[in-house]
Amino acid sequence: MPRWKPGAVDRLQTAALELFDEQGFERTTVAEIVQRAGLTQRTFFNHFADKREVLFGLSSELQREIIGEIAAADAALPPLEVVMRALGAVADKLLEHRRAVVAHRYAVIAANPELMERELGKNAALTDAIAAALRERGGDADAAYLAASVAMLAEQVAFRAWTRPDETRALRDLLQDALHAVRTTVDAADRPLPA
Amino acid sequence: MPRWKPGAVDRLQTAALELFDEQGFERTTVAEIVQRAGLTQRTFFNHFADKREVLFGLSSELQREIIGEIAAADAALPPLEVVMRALGAVADKLLEHRRAVVAHRYAVIAANPELMERELGKNAALTDAIAAALRERGGDADAAYLAASVAMLAEQVAFRAWTRPDETRALRDLLQDALHAVRTTVDAADRPLPA
Structure with a gap:
């Protein structure tokens, strides 16, 4: 388990929610989420197993x-x-x-x-x-x-x-x-x- | 909606449960279920959208x-x-x-x-x-x-x-x-x- 980082998690969740609203959950990729949040895919996968988990x-x-x-x-x-x-x-x-x-x-x-x-x-x-x-x-x-x-x-x-x-x-x-x-x-x- | 046919549904469900027990849910195919039940794939898909639905x-x-x-x-x-x-x-x-x-x-x-x-x-x-x-x-x-x-x-x-x-x-x-x-x-x- 990685250490809990509120800053990164909150940014990834906010970016993901914006994108899910704009273009739907199905059509949003992890690459788009990390780009919007200004973070890396590595950071994303340190915190979440997949795109669904960003919501949880x-x-x-x-x-x-x-x-x-x-x-x-x-x-x-x-x-x-x-x-x-x-x-x-x-x-x-x-x-x-x-x-x-x-x-x-x-x-x-x-x-x-x-x-x-x-x-x-x-x-x-x-x-x-x-x-x-x-x-x-x-x-x-x-x-x-x-x-x-x-x-x-x-x-x-x-x-x-x-x-x-x-x-x-x-x-x-x-x-x-x-x-x-x-x-x-x-x-x-x-x-x-x-x- | 197809008409409800208790005979076919019960046979498909019994066959599916036997196969899920014997070899697991993931490894069981619709073809195996209909073969075990002595029915056709067409009958299966008249009643169920997919393999998961046979349980429901x-x-x-x-x-x-x-x-x-x-x-x-x-x-x-x-x-x-x-x-x-x-x-x-x-x-x-x-x-x-x-x-x-x-x-x-x-x-x-x-x-x-x-x-x-x-x-x-x-x-x-x-x-x-x-x-x-x-x-x-x-x-x-x-x-x-x-x-x-x-x-x-x-x-x-x-x-x-x-x-x-x-x-x-x-x-x-x-x-x-x-x-x-x-x-x-x-x-x-x-x-x-x-x-």
């Missing part, structure tokens, strides 16, 4: 920070609360000040089914990593997976709202609203299914 | 049935309950009697990241279709998406349990347990995040 550069940093927050959490907290606090802290630290570029990145991904599948795969891997981190705190495997999955559902609901042009609230606040909305939804329907 | 043949039928159940549901039911009833009914109708082959299919998919991304994409598309069907009943868009997402989370938790070799309960019952577990998880953690 933040994923591994996000995951590392979230797992670190979970490992450091108060042992007495219930698992879902541990994950919600971790997501809130990482939203403040890594996402809130990058709102425009993160929303732009998401719009590019949402417009391309292949990229959306990769995004969903990254989210599933993050869910599994969160569940593993919860199990290391001593929890049951099924409860850990469930807490990780519910938290990631709240994250996705909050993220959709946060990336809308007319939404101004912080991701942390939207996360809290999303969890509350999940609870309201579930409370309205938790009855036995008819046979 | 049930998806469109599942989606059609689920959407049909939602459209026919009692107008007074809360949205999540509408979706849970639809998932339970379709589990009984299309999945329960195919437990071994569905579990086998899922094991093949889980072993291949590219297939898993496709599976996640299909689940996301189903979530969107369910949300759209709920909106047609007159609901709010955010509430519809939330109900669809919570139901699909319960479906995934239940499905993971249902495909375990040591699990004998019906998917319908596991769905109910999963929703109850979501509620327990959320109730333990729905407090404001610390600033």
